[in-house]
Amino acid sequence: MVKLAAREPTNTYFRDVMVKFDGHDSKDPFAYKWYQPNKKIQGKTMAEWLSMAVCYWHTFKGSGADPFGPIDVYNRPWGQGDDPMKVAENTMDAAFELFTKLGVDYWCFHDRDIAPEGDTVKQSKFNLQKMVDLADAYQRGTGKKNLWGTANLFSHPRYTHGAATNPDTAVIGYAACQVKAAIDATIQLGGRGYVFWGGREGYEALINTDMKKEREQLGAFLTMARDYGRSQGFKGKFYIEPKPREPSSHQYDYDAATCLAFLKEFGLEDDFELNLENNHATLAGHTFQHDVVTAANAGKLGSMDINRGDPTCGWDTDQFLTDPIEAALVLMPVMQQGGLSGGCNFDAKVRRGSTDLDDIFHAHIGSVDALAKGLLIADYLIREGTLSKPLVDRYASSQTGMGKKIAEGTTNFKDIEKWVMRRENGGKVLTLRSGRQELLENKLREAYDAVIRNAG
Ligand code: XUL
Numbered sequence: 001m002v003k004l005a006a007r008e009p010t011n012t013y014f015r016d017v018m019v020k021f022d023g024h025d026s027k028d029p030f031a032y033k034w035y036q037p038n039k040k041i042q043g044k045t046m047a048e049w050l051s052m053a054v055c056y057w058h059t060f061k062g063s064g065a066d067p068f069g070p071i072d073v074y075n076r077p078w079g080q081g082d083d084p085m086k087v088a089e090n091t092m093d094a095a096f097e098l099f100t101k102l103g104v105d106y107w108c109f110h111d112r113d114i115a116p117e118g119d120t121v122k123q124s125k126f127n128l129q130k131m132v133d134l135a136d137a138y139q140r141g142t143g144k145k146n147l148w149g150t151a152n153l154f155s156h157p158r159y160t161h162g163a164a165t166n167p168d169t170a171v172i173g174y175a176a177c178q179v180k181a182a183i184d185a186t187i188q189l190g191g192r193g194y195v196f197w198g199g200r201e202g203y204e205a206l207i208n209t210d211m212k213k214e215r216e217q218l219g220a221f222l223t224m225a226r227d228y229g230r231s232q233g234f235k236g237k238f239y240i241e242p243k244p245r246e247p248s249s250h251q252y253d254y255d256a257a258t259c260l261a262f263l264k265e266f267g268l269e270d271d272f273e274l275n276l277e278n279n280h281a282t283l284a285g286h287t288f289q290h291d292v293v294t295a296a297n298a299g300k301l302g303s304m305d306i307n308r309g310d311p312t313c314g315w316d317t318d319q320f321l322t323d324p325i326e327a328a329l330v331l332m333p334v335m336q337q338g339g340l341s342g343g344c345n346f347d348a349k350v351r352r353g354s355t356d357l358d359d360i361f362h363a364h365i366g367s368v369d370a371l372a373k374g375l376l377i378a379d380y381l382i383r384e385g386t387l388s389k390p391l392v393d394r395y396a397s398s399q400t401g402m403g404k405k406i407a408e409g410t411t412n413f414k415d416i417e418k419w420v421m422r423r424e425n426g427g428k429v430l431t432l433r434s435g436r437q438e439l440l441e442n443k444l445r446e447a448y449d450a451v452i453r454n455a456g
């Protein structure tokens with residue numbers, strides 16, 4: 001570790017602009033219309049509630065490649081040249097330039113995004129350390145902060161059959177070296193958390209897989225990572241990021257509920273929370289709100305990869321979230337629990353056809369504003385009790401009498417049977433009560449309208 005002098009980006013790559021709030025009616029495509037970082041809502045600023053992070057891999061390493069054209073479409077100016085370390089340095093310069101111009105406080109990275117893999121573990125470690133020292137200098141020079149770090153345990157061919165869950169111990173060894181170095185990097189950069197997304201921690205076919213053993217290996221690996229991090233003084237949260245498939249057909253971290261059970265099974269629940277991603281929840285057949293609320297109910301809603309999928313296709317399209325009502329529905333549980341230990345990482349990429357550098361601005365500006373608007377709508381919904389008041393009414397029967405006893409576990413089937421028969425004898429009939437879903441959908445829209453109206 002070398003402490004370099006604080007450094008500012010050279011401002012070489014992106015247009016000469018500082019994206020700022022310019023009023024709700026602004027027509028400036030390079031201004032925020034809703035995000036006011038210092039605006040206070042329920043005791044915290046917008047910037048604090050959202051703790052937004054630009055994602056290094058999509059925004060600076062994404063090439064626009066897809067399975068039908070795995071060739072660099074974008075040819076980003078910072079990505080040119082034959083010396084991988086020089087390219088890494090230029091990429092970091094571009095990254096801190098964009099963080100600064102967007103006025104977004106945090107960033108997220110994989111080890112291999114910021115530093116090229118070497119021929120040996122020693123060389124890879126050296127490359128990473130050099131780039132972390134540089135990132136540290138940029139952070140001090142710009143005031144930008146690291147939300148979380150992680151290790152890429154899925155791109156290198158050695159991880160084809162998994163990293164921690166690989167049948168070959170030698171591969172697990174490589175994964176352990178990588179995670180050890182990535183945790184060190186995250187500690188040095190002051191990251192609020194450390195993420196495990198188990199890209200290839202799963203299987204293709206059970207006929208060649210010992211699923212029990214692989215899950216146990218994953219539990220042991222995460223335990224060692226936790227113990228290493230804590231032994232080095234890491235105070236942040238560890239996060240598991242659920243995803244049901246892609247690249248593996250069956251992934252062990254399927255969804256929020258699966259991960260919560262996994263954490264309990266392996267005794268990791270004190271140190272781990274979940275980092276939930278919209279497009280992963282939808283691939284699991286859920287809504288983002290479902291996984292967010294599942295985690296929040298368990299006290300494990302830690303961080304969010306705030307993107308969206310394409311409802312017309314079944315893969316992980318990682319698009320920027322632009323719907324304020326969708327944002328409000330996941331920010332409401334965040335506000336109700338007093339915030340996130342992590343934040344909102346834009347794990348999203350511009351489309352293959354969005355080839356201009358300005359498209360990166362438009363993508364982030366739209367999503368930042370959607371989150372800001374979402375926050376205002378969530379605040380409105382909470383203050384008005386738009387959804388919570390009908391809920392009280394809907395579950396009122398569990399507050400008294402037999403309902404209370406069932407909720408508290410102080411009754412049994414025999415007593416319940418007697419109670420039901422007494423009701424029948426007394427002539428009480430069951431009435432089917434409406435769930436009023438359509439009314440509440442209208443109320444959500446009205447909340448959106450009210451927020452816009454009140455903003456004048
Ligand atoms: C992949 C994904 C990852 C994680 C970090 O779908 O979301 O980029 O967020 O490894």
Ligand code: CO
Binds near residue numbers: 197241277305347
């Ligand atoms: Co993600």
